[in-house]
Amino acid sequence: MNGFEKRSALIKEKITSATLEMLKTWEPKRMRIADIAKAANVSQVTIYKHFGSKEELLRETLKHLVEQSTSEFEAFIHQEPSMKEIVQYILGMKKGTYTLLRPSLVQTLMIEDPEMFQYLQVQYAERTLPLMVRMVEEGQARGEISSKVSANAVLMYMQMYMKSMEELLEQAKAEESLDTFMEETLHLFFYGIFGRDAGEQE
Known part of the structure; x- marks a missing residue:
């Protein structure tokens, strides 16, 4: 250059x-x-x-953010972290992205810009999804994820969490409890309402 x-x-x-x-x-x-x-x-x-144009500027700005986030996630996965560390990372990434761009705003930009929508579809199909499948399969191989559930089922479970993140983060932000919210969300993801950490005593 x-x-x-x-x-x-x-x-x-x-x-x-x-x-x-x-x-x-x-x-x-x-x-x-x-x-x-x-x-x-x-x-x-x-x-x-x-x-x-303004439209191209908005498109390039969002593309840059997506590219940066995806590359960072790829680098993180290549370090072979545990499943819990991966979920912590994803939730933290969602929290960080939320402070930059509201998910509803991203959806608006996608609806108004078919080219941007196509770009995000390709990024998900060719980069994000293969990483997520690999993450689940490696988690199962390590015994961190039950072999009774498929990779698709685990990904659907994670997507349910992510789809409701904006509303939940809004509430947590209003109550000034983002950090506590992230800890509780992580606990619920792995242990459910009645579960507990392996180190907790009865």
Whole structure:
């Protein structure tokens, strides 16, 4: 990468970072190029030069976030963590993503942008899903997951948790108990309502 390319990459990163920060509190439809340019401390011409339109900027910002999160998850899985560590990581990642972008906002962006929807579908099918299946199969091989349940059943169980995370995180945030919420969610995932850790005494 030559000097010009490096400067261009830095400018694009500056703009997408400002856009991501704005998305925490702004609805996409209300965001204008002028507002983003002011937040990023660049000219509107610079944004159009690098992205062409607001829609493309939003698309590239979300793609960057997805790519970063997926790559980090891949690197984590390659360390061969335990099943409990994996679930802790996923819940923590959900918590972190929630502080950046509300799931409902991501859904809105997907509905309004068929190209973004297709991109996320491909990312899930080609990268995330194979990792999740591998995670379950390795957990079963280590005896951490019952062999009586299939990989599909475990993934469905996890997806049920994830689909309700936004509402639950909203409540936990309102009560200022995010950390406690994450600990309790992890306990419920592994031990249920009546279960207990192996180290707990009767």
